[in-house]
Amino acid sequence: MKSFKEIEKEAKSCKNKARKKALEILLALAEIYEAEKFIEIDSVQISGVSYKNIGDAGLEFLRNLSKEDAKVVVKEATLNPCGIDLELWKSLGIPEKFAKKQIEILNCFKRMGIKATCSCVPYLIGNRPKKFQSIAWSESSAVCFANSVLAARTNRESGISALCSGLTGITPLYGYHLEANRMPTHLIKVECPLKGVSDFSALGYFIAKKISRGVPYFSGIKASNFDELKALSAALATSGSVAMFHVHDLTPEAKTRELRDHCKKTLKVKSLRKAYKExxxxxxxxxxxxxxxxxxxxxxxxxxxxxxxxxxxxxxxxxxxxxxxxxxxxxxxxxxxxxxxxxxxxxxxxxxxxxxxxxxxxxxxxxxxxxxxxxxxxxxxxxxxxxxxxxxxxxxxxxxxx
The missing domain is CATH 3.30.499.10 (Aconitase, domain 3)
Structure with a gap:
């Protein structure tokens, strides 16, 4: 763990342009969230990969950064989905101009030592953090899944801040890295049956829209599998900015201690009909x-x-x-x-x-x-x-x- 002043001093004396820029961005982030310390991380998941999302401005940023001797220093650095299937794009009818720019984006990331995994489920393909491990991930569904189901610790990073953490091996100590912010805020009593990915998606959409942010604690979910929790994570992070949840007697942090007493508000879910309709x-x-x-x-x-x-x-x-x-x-x-x-x-x-x-x-x-x-x-x-x-x-x- 390093103090804000130590990182500030390192940034001022840093000769590597890319690392210096990354440290300055993380310092600005720490200042915004009043983080006084930085912690070491060894895993990043980087979003902002599709040319459809980042456009020419994003490509230019990555092009310049990758030319400045930028190299990741973490053990695991993986990418979110890009805008094309790298083998089938032509047969699908994707314009060649789009594909060429997309491939250049991936090449920029590769030059920085980042694996072009192009998936939103890094935890299924090797980038799977351990319980209580601090990481810096930016794919919203993966952030929610990592915090909730894997009990890792990450904030909902932007693509740029996750990349900066990959280049430096650190992230500011605030938010979901702190125990106090992982406590549930809303008790969600699920009183309707849930079956399959679509029901868990509808539940996540409905609750995140209701509470916007916070940490929901679900009771009444009798059983769920890995893929249903994956869907719940994605939906919670979509219609709101939920980055963590607990399920009674199911998710790791809800298994080891009683958490529901921390909830300040209670919501009941009697039906998912409204969510499906919307x-x-x-x-x-x-x-x-x-x-x-x-x-x-x-x-x-x-x-x-x-x-x-x-x-x-x-x-x-x-x-x-x-x-x-x-x-x-x-x-x-x-x-x-x-x-x-x-x-x-x-x-x-x-x-x-x-x-x-x-x-x-x-x-x-x-x-x-x-x-x-x-x-x-x-x-x-x-x-x-x-x-x-x-x-x-x-x-x-x-x-x-x-």
Whole structure:
């Protein structure tokens, strides 16, 4: 641990331009949040990777930084999804101009020693922090998952601050690195049944919209699996700025001690109907079904392969995962591709330039995608269960759930 003055002194005397710039940015961040000390970190996850998001200004920043002898000093430095599947972009109809700029962005990161993993689930592909380990991650869903399910400690960094932490190995000591800020603020009594990723997405969307920020403590969740908690994390970080939650007797910090007494407010969830209604349009014909926001795990890919076995699709179905998981899931992917579906890596439906691809309507089981796509891509969205989404891909039509 180092003091603000020690880092300030180091920044003034630093000869490496990139490191000096990174230290100055982190000092400014510490000043904003009144952090008096810095802690060492050994893992970063960097967002702001898609050319669609950062544009020419972001590319120019990375181009200049990567030419200034910038090198990461942490053990794990991974990237968020970019705007293209690096192998399939041409066949998908992505403009070459966009693809070239996207590839240049990735090359800038690579020159700095960052792994071009291009996934929003770093914890599934090797960048998995230990319990109570301090890290600097910027992908909002991964931040929420790391704090809540893995019991690691990270603030919701920007892409730039996470990159600066990667270049220096430090982050300011404030926010979720401090025990006091990890205590729950709202007791959420879940009084309706939850089934599957879409229900957990709807719950996260509904609660984050209600409380905006804070640390919800969920009671009444009888059971949940890894992928459902992944979906809950993503949705909580989407409609609000929630970066951590607890689930009674399930998440690590809620297992080891009684936390609900810290809650100042209580909310009851009797139904998810309103959340589903707000995340849905009324379109029937579907141009594309997009599954995998956050990126799919092997278990999810296996489940989809069982639903698609022997089927043929009426409309496009794209599944999104990391390249590492795609390589491991070969036998399931062969079944999936026989139906006519595509399994994409490196990218995500939210950060792809789908406005070039004549896609007007999308079905998804992701609350995060359903929330962002109408504004990011100017499309109409149907949101529902995985089974409803697969049926829409097979029939080309969305059938309302009863």
């Amino acid at each position: 995340l849905n349009s009324r379109v029937k014909r579907i141009d594309l079904v997009a599954i995998g926001c956050p990126h799919l795990s092997i278990n999810e890919i296996k489940e989809i392969s069982l639903l698609l076995k022997g089927e043929k699709l009426e409309t496009r179905l794209w599944l999104f995962t990391s390249r590492k998981i795609k390589e491991r899931a070969g036998k399931y992917i062969r079944v999936i591709e026989k139906s006519g579906a595509k399994v994409l890596a490196d990218t995500c439906i939210v950060v792809m330039p789908i406005e070039y691809l004549n896609i007007k309507t999308i079905a998804t089981n992701s609350g995060k995608a359903a929330f962002y796509l109408p504004s990011y891509a100017k499309v109409k969205v149907r949101f529902g269960s995985l089974e409803s989404c697969i049926n829409a891909a097979i029939n080309g039509i969305w059938k309302d759930e009863t």
